[in-house]
Amino acid sequence: MEELRSFGFICPKCGKAQVHQRSRFALSAAAARMECECEKSALQVETDGVKFRLMVPCGVCGGEHQAECSSENLLEGRGIGLACPQTRQLCCYIGEEQDVLRSMENLALRVEKDKSEEQEAFTDNVIMYEVLSELKDIAARGGIGCSCGSKRYSLQVSRGAVDLICADCGGKLRINAATDEDLDRLCCQMKLEIHGR
Ligand SMILES: [Zn+2]
Ligand SMILES: [Zn+2]
Ligand SMILES: [Zn+2]
Numbered sequence: 001m002e003e004l005r006s007f008g009f010i011c012p013k014c015g016k017a018q019v020h021q022r023s024r025f026a027l028s029a030a031a032a033r034m035e036c037e038c039e040k041s042a043l044q045v046e047t048d049g050v051k052f053r054l055m056v057p058c059g060v061c062g063g064e065h066q067a068e069c070s071s072e073n074l075l076e077g078r079g080i081g082l083a084c085p086q087t088r089q090l091c092c093y094i095g096e097e098q099d100v101l102r103s104m105e106n107l108a109l110r111v112e113k114d115k116s117e118e119q120e121a122f123t124d125n126v127i128m129y130e131v132l133s134e135l136k137d138i139a140a141r142g143g144i145g146c147s148c149g150s151k152r153y154s155l156q157v158s159r160g161a162v163d164l165i166c167a168d169c170g171g172k173l174r175i176n177a178a179t180d181e182d183l184d185r186l187c188c189q190m191k192l193e194i195h196g197r
Helices: 026-029 071-075 096-120 124-140 182-187
Strands: 004-010 018-021 032-035 040-046 051-057 066-069 079-083 088-097 144-148 154-156 161-166 172-175 193-194
Touching: 004 040, 004 051, 004 066, 018 026, 018 032, 018 040, 018 096, 026 040, 026 071, 026 079, 032 066, 040 124, 051 071, 051 088, 066 071, 066 088, 071 079, 079 096, 088 096, 124 144, 124 154, 124 161, 124 182, 161 193, 172 193, 182 193
Parallel strands: 144 193
Antiparallel strands: 004 018, 004 088, 032 040, 040 051, 051 066, 079 088, 154 161, 161 172
């Protein structure tokens, strides 16, 4: 039986995968705190002799979870994975070093992938780009105005649409910018009129 147990989690603050080792003896003897190198999160493990209680920083949902497990599960055998109660994905692994390292590699990749999908700013980048450049053309020929008579407006870009907002009355016109049809609809317009208040 290996002397050491490994603990793996992803720091919710800096996003780094963490694998820490503690000896079985130390874990049974005293509370343990495994801090990320950014010092903003730490996995905490304490025992009452029968079971272990853990505070797990969760890199999947960004929160922190309390978990309990038996001494056998924590100290012996192939190890366990703890699931994030928010997302139901495993967010923490405890066990033999090789197993934990392998699981953490997969977890880090998955979290990275989820994050990059979230950061995708627009429903369709190409359509959004085309819509914005079309709007620029219409604006350049003075085609954007409000029914209140104003020609001043601001532009607000969200994931799948652009809002034109009249600077004088606050009236709003939404231009969808997510699909080919949205683009076609915009391209045949000479003028865009915001409906004033
Ligand atoms: Zn960190
Ligand atoms: Zn979580
Ligand atoms: Zn107006």
